[in-house]
Amino acid sequence: MGIINQFIWNVFEQPTPADQKYIPVVKVVIAQYDGLEGFLDISNNLINISAVYLQGMQGDELRTAFTNLMYHEMTHVFQWSGNFTAPGPLTEGIADYMVLRAKLNGTGFALHG
Numbered sequence: 116m117g118i119i120n121q122f123i124w125n126v127f128e129q130p131t132p133a134d135q136k137y138i139p140v141v142k143v144v145i146a147q148y149d150g151l152e153g154f155l156d157i158s159n160n161l162i163n164i165s166a167v168y169l170q171g172m173q174g175d176e177l178r179t180a181f182t183n184l185m186y187h188e189m190t191h192v193f194q195w196s197g198n199f200t201a202p203g204p205l206t207e208g209i210a211d212y213m214v215l216r217a218k219l220n221g222t223g224f225a226l227h228g
Contacts, residue, residue, distance in 0.1 A: 116141070119189045126216055127193065136193050143185075145169070153184045155191045162188040186214045 129135045141160045148154075148165040155162055164184055172180055190210040194201075 116185070116189070119186055120193070122186075122217060123190055123193050123213060126213060129193075136195060138192055141189070141192055152180075153188055155188050157191065160192060162192070164188075183214050186217050187211065 124130065124135055138160055141162060143162045143164065145164045145166050147167055148163060149167050151165055152168045153162065153164045162185070164181070169177060169180060187210045190213040191206065194206055194209060196206055
């Protein structure tokens with residue numbers, strides 16, 4: 116999570132705690148959710164990952180899928196959404212962009228440098 120947080124703050128150009136949205140705790144739950152990969156309960160900073168989505172994956176495929184979800188959902192955690200007035204497609208696009216920007220390789224770990 117620390118690597119993901121730093122990456123997001125770097126891309127958002129928020130290098131200091133004063134620039135960053137203060138989120139003291141983020142919880143992650145893996146549970147049975149049909150029809151989606153993951154979602155964020157923003158009021159509780161709770162990332163929900165679908166066990167149904169991950170079921171059957173192993174090794175690098177599982178690591179990549181989980182890491183992509185974490186980059187996406189952690190982006191939502193740290194996004195400033197204009198007090199929830201930003202259009203949903205915009206905030207989703209930014210979270211998807213963050214996954215692409217992380218340059219995830221086949222092992223699911225961000226490439227740095």
